[in-house]
Amino acid sequence: MIQLTVNGQKRDVDAPADKPLLWVLREDLNIVGPKFGCGVASCGACTVHVDGKPVRSCSLPAGEAVGTSVVTIEGLGEGRLHAVQQAWIEAQAPQCGYCQPGFIMAAAALLTAKPKPTDQDIDDALNNICRCGTYSAIRRAVHRAAAILGGAT
Numbered sequence: 731m732i733q734l735t736v737n738g739q740k741r742d743v744d745a746p747a748d749k750p751l752l753w754v755l756r757e758d759l760n761i762v763g764p765k766f767g768c769g770v771a772s773c774g775a776c777t778v779h780v781d782g783k784p785v786r787s788c789s790l791p792a793g794e795a796v797g798t799s800v801v802t803i804e805g806l807g808e809g810r811l812h813a814v815q816q817a818w819i820e821a822q823a824p825q826c827g828y829c830q831p832g833f834i835m836a837a838a839a840l841l842t843a844k845p846k847p848t849d850q851d852i853d854d855a856l857n858n859i860c861r862c863g864t865y866s867a868i869r870r871a872v873h874r875a876a877a878i879l880g881g882a883t
């Protein structure tokens with residue numbers, strides 16, 4: 731049994747400590763926003779925040795998340811749309827949508843660390859893979875999110 735804090739709630743999970751966090755979230759906790767893409771920390775579809783940092787949950791043993799605060803896309807806005815999600819809607823960033831939770835989580839972490847990122851900052855921090863090729867829309871969405879967080883309407 732391991733105890734995790736996910737989206738602000740303490741959750742007891744009957745899973746081995748070496749089970750990847752992604753699969754604990756999806757299979758044991760029915761939190762399915764984090765997606766499975768590659769399973770080897772390459773694509774970013776499974777990105778969640780662990781103590782505010784973007785982490786590829788397919789490659790993190792759940793036991794290593796004990797004692798941390800895990801946030802998934804379901805908890806990002808704390809019951810409302812987060813500014814990044816609002817910007818994503820305004821910029822019409824997704825196509826099929828599969829990769830987008832990972833991009834949004836990575837973008838939210840980037841904007842916390844760097845409130846006014848350049849295109850290069852975005853490309854460096856959001857090295858996720860989108861098979862639909864939404865990269866330019868995602869850059870637009872991140873700039874829009876930066877504007878919203880900076881007080882623009």
Ligand code: FES
Pocket residue numbers: 765766767768769770771772773774775776777786787788789
């Ligand atoms: S599924 Fe985790 S990085 Fe691809």
Ligand code: FES
Pocket residue numbers: 824825826827828829830859860861862863864
């Ligand atoms: S929107 Fe389809 S994979 Fe990115």
